[in-house]
Amino acid sequence: MRTTLELGQELGYAKLSIEAIAARAGVGKHTVYRRWPSKGALLLDSLLSRSASALDYPDSGDLRADLRRQIHEAVGLLAGGPLSPLFKSLVGEAQHDPGVAEALNERFIAPQAAKTVARLEAARDQGQLSPDFDLDLAMAILSGPLYFRLLITGEPLTPEYVDRVLDALFAGMAPRP
Amino acid sequence: MRTTLELGQELGYAKLSIEAIAARAGVGKHTVYRRWPSKGALLLDSLLSRSASALDYPDSGDLRADLRRQIHEAVGLLAGGPLSPLFKSLVGEAQHDPGVAEALNERFIAPQAAKTVARLEAARDQGQLSPDFDLDLAMAILSGPLYFRLLITGEPLTPEYVDRVLDALFAGMAPRP
DNA sequence: CAGTAACGGCACGGCACGTGCCGTTCTTGA
């Protein structure tokens, strides 16, 4: 997995081959194929091994600050750092490999979304949000524009932009008097 | 281009090869490579040739109805119909092919976004929206969750969901008294 | 300590890539 990330950063996902990974890692191809069914699955595991710990939500009592902090961290890791192109390519691979799509969803997207919703839920129970607000939709409105920038328009995903989306979201989320 | 869409629907993008397209079209490979630098570029042209006309905005005076109508149509074409998997794969390909990414942006995403913003602008000038509302951000909040569903979570992109996003957006967009 | 599973290394057939070279057909401009 370490070699996968190294070679992936050097060559880009398109030119990355299992053959080359195995060769550089000093490993037979069988040993790779025994564990991972595809290049995408291998990359998913490799990326998760680097980012799993960094994506937990804090709960300081201040919802907005917590969202900001967590999203800034996630964006810095997956949209700013050297792993960003590989992460983008992984999402790309998921578009035509159903196995990768399911694994990516199950092991990264869904848990991350669930954490966000859980944090929103906690805030709602504390009266920081309108009781009738659709939390799933709020999560999508928060995540959607960020992935839209990252994957579609390619515009830079800056902390400032994250804040703009947060502002817009909270403009409609505040508890009603 | 017709053969590309046909074969693409039959085989899926991953198994689609320029070799097979040329063979079925009764055409030399040179003839394909002379026009398109890559499989992705060919698919982009092929898809645009089928969908370019269908994605214009109406202006009936009612912003919300116009947005609904246009987005429902776009979603039906790109997320519901038989071309949906190919469109998703094209966005996927853009993640590791900068040429495809740029062309996709320039020839589809950006014009479409510009149309949405222009329609919002017209509505704002008519007093249907708060004058200080950030129209680019509104466009992203509208598009983002839809692409998020389509490309990331894979949940079905239904007209009902489109309406939910529209509802949420308009809750924060209405002109202030 | 014996049996076995996993290993690194190598070779193989298969496929699509992108690019040459053929001889033919179509277009264009004098």
Add this chain to the structure above:
DNA sequence: TCAAGAACGGCACGTGCCGTGCCGTTACTG
């Protein structure tokens, strides 16, 4: 009207990676 040249369909080639066999060796397990 016709000649020059561009574009064409067809074919073949070398290349790279795929995924899978088969070696003999090493490492674990009971």
